[in-house]
Amino acid sequence: KQEVTQIPAALSVPEGENLVLNCSFTDSAIYNLQWFRQDPGKGLTSLLLIQSSQREQTSGRLNASLDKSSGRSTLYIAASQPGDSATYLCAVRPQGGSEKLVFGKGTKLTVNP
Amino acid sequence: GAVVSQHPSRVICKSGTSVKIECRSLDFQATTMFWYRQFPKKSLMLMATSNEGSKATYEQGVEKDKFLINHASLTLSTLTVTSAHPEDSSFYICSAGTYRGFGDYGYTFGSGTRLTVV
Numbered sequence: 001k002q003e004v005t006q007i008p009a010a011l012s013v014p015e016g017e018n019l020v021l022n023c024s025f026t027d028s029a030i031y032n033l034q035w036f037r038q039d040p041g042k043g044l045t046s047l048l049l050i051q052s053s054q055r056e057q058t059s060g061r062l063n064a065s066l067d068k069s070s071g072r073s074t075l076y077i078a079a080s081q082p083g084d085s086a087t088y089l090c091a092v093r094p095q096g097g098s099e100k101l102v103f104g105k106g107t108k109l110t111v112n113p
Numbered sequence: 114g115a116v117v118s119q120h121p122s123r124v125i126c127k128s129g130t131s132v133k134i135e136c137r138s139l140d141f142q143a144t145t146m147f148w149y150r151q152f153p154k155k156s157l158m159l160m161a162t163s164n165e166g167s168k169a170t171y172e173q174g175v176e177k178d179k180f181l182i183n184h185a186s187l188t189l190s191t192l193t194v195t196s197a198h199p200e201d202s203s204f205y206i207c208s209a210g211t212y213r214g215f216g217d218y219g220y221t222f223g224s225g226t227r228l229t230v231v
Contacts, residue, residue: 009154034220043119043206043222044157089157099145099210099218103156 002027002094006104013080014112021075021107023090028068035064035075036089038106044089048075052095080111115141117209119223126197126230134192134226136207142187143209147220148180151204163190197230204228 003026013019023033032051036044048057048064050073056065063076077084087108091101116139126132136146145164149157161182163169169182179201181193190209194201207223 004156036222041122041204041225041227043117043224044208045222046220093218100147100159100162101208101220105154105156 002030002092002102004090004092004102004104006088006090006107008107009105010108010110012110012112015080015082017080017111018076018078019080019109021077021088021090021109023073023075023104025071025073025092025102027094028071029095030068031093031095033064033066033073033090033092034101035062035073036091038087038089040087047088077109080109082111082113085109085111115209115211115219115221117143117207117221117223119207119226121226122224123227124229126228128198128230129196131193131195132197132228134194134205134207134228136190136192136209136223138188138209138211138221141209141211141221143190143211143221144187145210146182146184146190147208147210148182148190148192149206149208151206151225157206160192194228197228199230202228202230 005024007022034049035047050066061078066073087106089106090104118137148160160175161169161171163184165187171177184190206225209221
């Protein structure tokens, strides 16, 4: 059974700092991995999607990497801003034909002005 | 971009009553609708997957007679919590899945519904 773990559970940083969020998964047989952002009491917004054949994806100040063989992904946020404060969720889509996603518990990020 | 409208955003109901949550894909047709439940500091838990015109597939441990899912069209899916009890209080989120060409499959999430059963 695929399990996704995110470390740390919470992170508080001063504005301007670069930071890394970690995600690990137990079964490397994945179709892709996605990073989402969730604001309090809201739905999820997709940030980056990495296909299993890819090593990284970038969007603005965000960079996500994938090491499928070791079951790890990182989300790098450069020059953090208070507006980046949210919960970041990692999800994998396991191979096998289903479109179901398996989520981690998330990392709650607070960027202090 | 793709938008899923989820209503209501918040609902408070009395124990024993039923509550219906609605998700509409506004500018695209959702092949599949995924329904999740989220507890504080926990992962999103997939409850069921529904395809238009067919019965929903429920995950292990989810009571299908309690959580009724209807996917009558490619743009509308509903989740009805029947005979709600305080332990059903949670945050429910829908996610519409669709193929977007070149084999790319995308997910668009609703904004969630906070259910409180008193």
